[in-house]
Amino acid sequence: MIDLHSHSSASDGILSPADSARYAFEKKLTVWALTDHDTVDGLNDAAKVCLETGVNFIPGIEITVAWPEGEFHLLGLGLRRKSEELKNTIEYLTEDRFNRNSEIVRKMNEDGYDFTLEEVQSNFTASQIGRPHFADFLVKKGIVRNRQEAFDRFLGHGKKWYVNHTGENLETAVEAIKTSGGIPVIAHPCSLFVGIARLEEELEKIHAAGVMGLEAWHPGARKSHCYRLEEIARKLGMFVTAGSDFHGKGVRADRHLGRMFDNKKIDDRFWFEELKPALGEDFDFKNTEWAK
Numbered sequence: 001m002i003d004l005h006s007h008s009s010a011s012d013g014i015l016s017p018a019d020s021a022r023y024a025f026e027k028k029l030t031v032w033a034l035t036d037h038d039t040v041d042g043l044n045d046a047a048k049v050c051l052e053t054g055v056n057f058i059p060g061i062e063i064t065v066a067w068p069e070g071e072f073h074l075l076g077l078g079l080r081r082k083s084e085e086l087k088n089t090i091e092y093l094t095e096d097r098f099n100r101n102s103e104i105v106r107k108m109n110e111d112g113y114d115f116t117l118e119e120v121q122s123n124f125t126a127s128q129i130g131r132p133h134f135a136d137f138l139v140k141k142g143i144v145r146n147r148q149e150a151f152d153r154f155l156g157h158g159k160k161w162y163v164n165h166t167g168e169n170l171e172t173a174v175e176a177i178k179t180s181g182g183i184p185v186i187a188h189p190c191s192l193f194v195g196i197a198r199l200e201e202e203l204e205k206i207h208a209a210g211v212m213g214l215e216a217w218h219p220g221a222r223k224s225h226c227y228r229l230e231e232i233a234r235k236l237g238m239f240v241t242a243g244s245d246f247h248g249k250g251v252r253a254d255r256h257l258g259r260m261f262d263n264k265k266i267d268d269r270f271w272f273e274e275l276k277p278a279l280g281e282d283f284d285f286k287n288t289e290w291a292k
Helices: 017-026 041-051 084-108 117-121 131-140 147-155 170-179 197-210 224-235 269-279
Strands: 029-032 056-065 073-075 183-185 214-215 237-242
Touching: 017 029, 017 041, 029 041, 041 056, 056 170, 073 170, 073 214, 073 237, 084 117, 084 131, 084 170, 117 131, 131 147, 170 183, 183 269, 197 224, 214 224, 214 269, 224 237, 237 269
Parallel strands: 029 056, 183 214, 214 237
Antiparallel strands: 056 073, 073 183
């Protein structure tokens, strides 16, 4: 059992990077990727635990990409180093996220909630504060009962405190991943909010921009869509991955480490037959910057 998409408290997950790695070991994962949003801050701590436990670690990132509708998230899997290009992308996205968060706080203040961004940030250790952190802050303040209610009432798409996240240019994000020794993979393509009839056309353009893999198997997609996405990937010459998009125990009822839709185990074919050949025979996380 493997997992090629998960998050820690370095971004919007619950468990620390080290505890995330320990949890992967407890769940008997043989291959595990940490792919926090727009940051690589957790990779060193996760790699250290994986060296101790024997879990084959895939250092990664999930980069927010500019997209006109829906969300475009680009996984960088198998990062070997933090290139100057990746550093610049992270710095740009950090500033973009700060501007977005400041606007969310302004909207909260307009509605009579007298909070500051510093107050929200002080409750978390993550370097990248996002909407899930605002949701948890609202729970802590007793304004909502849980994270989902915060999104349903205030923070979700179309709600009164929603602010769009600009994101990085696709070609720049691809270059940032490749210069870091990683492989670009489009995460949960259904989040692009493109109809299935037009999806192949859009994915062909994305592939032409340098994205090599496609996360066809994800708990947020229907089973029929997963099969269709894998068909499209084969047609376009892209390899296929699978991930749980795990953010922590109890965060989402359908997200369990090492599992995809219907709580089905993520098969190791997505490593041995897909990602591993793309990374090359020389890939070994023990030789990456994160394990030193």
